[in-house]
Amino acid sequence: MDSTSITRSVVISAPRSTVWAAITDADKVAQWFGQQAEIDLAVGGRAEFTWDGHGTSRAIVTEVDEPNCFGFRWAADRDTDPVEGNSTLVRFTLAEHESGTELTVTETGFDTLDRDADARNQQREGNIQGWHAELDELVAYLHGVKA
Numbered sequence: 001m002d003s004t005s006i007t008r009s010v011v012i013s014a015p016r017s018t019v020w021a022a023i024t025d026a027d028k029v030a031q032w033f034g035q036q037a038e039i040d041l042a043v044g045g046r047a048e049f050t051w052d053g054h055g056t057s058r059a060i061v062t063e064v065d066e067p068n069c070f071g072f073r074w075a076a077d078r079d080t081d082p083v084e085g086n087s088t089l090v091r092f093t094l095a096e097h098e099s100g101t102e103l104t105v106t107e108t109g110f111d112t113l114d115r116d117a118d119a120r121n122q123q124r125e126g127n128i129q130g131w132h133a134e135l136d137e138l139v140a141y142l143h144g145v146k147a
Contacts (some may be wrong), residue, residue, distance in 0.1 A: 004111040006128050010135050013100040014142045020067040022142055023092050023103075032137040047072055050108060055079045062089065069093050076113055076123050085114035088127075103138075107129055 012019055022028045029037035029049070030136045036050040042063065047059040055078030063146035071091040075082040088109035095102045 003124065005106060005108040006124065006131060007104065007106045008103040008131050008135055009099050009102055009140075010139055011102050012139055012142050014098065014147075016067040016101045018142065019094055019101045019103055020070070024064075024070055028141075029101045032141040033134050047074075058082060059090075063091065067094055071117050073109075076115075085112065086124060088113070103135070105135065107131070 002035045005078050010112045012065040013093060014022075022032070024041055026037040026039045029039065034054075034057075035115060039047040039049065041063055041064055043061055045061040047061055048056050049059070050056040057074050057078060058081050059074035060082055061070075061072050062138040063069050069091060071084045073087045075087050077086060082145060085099070090105065090106050091105070093104045095104075107127055110120050113120050113123060115123070
């Protein structure tokens, strides 16, 4: 098992342009990824994702290649800025699929977190559960069902 990254793919019955908007437009992101979002959609732009009761994850946009890839580096701890040693890299890749769009999320860098091995593993395990739930919410949102 790879203990340094997470990868999850889902197939969404929607065109890439629709999926792209759902992962990059802050108003749409807030419908499935937390309750509030802000995204400056430019490399180096800032982003924030807020979950009621859980705080805000701050990020820096690292990649914008519409409608193929979107990436950001986000802090592993809530309410802190992402810097070396406290952040991981998230990359969304969109591809055509016979049923619509295949969206793959890859999160890397758990091995670079300034924490002991147990804490890094706990962070990764929590994010595995998080991406599972969040991507299910994205699929439901784009299929017209409120999660």
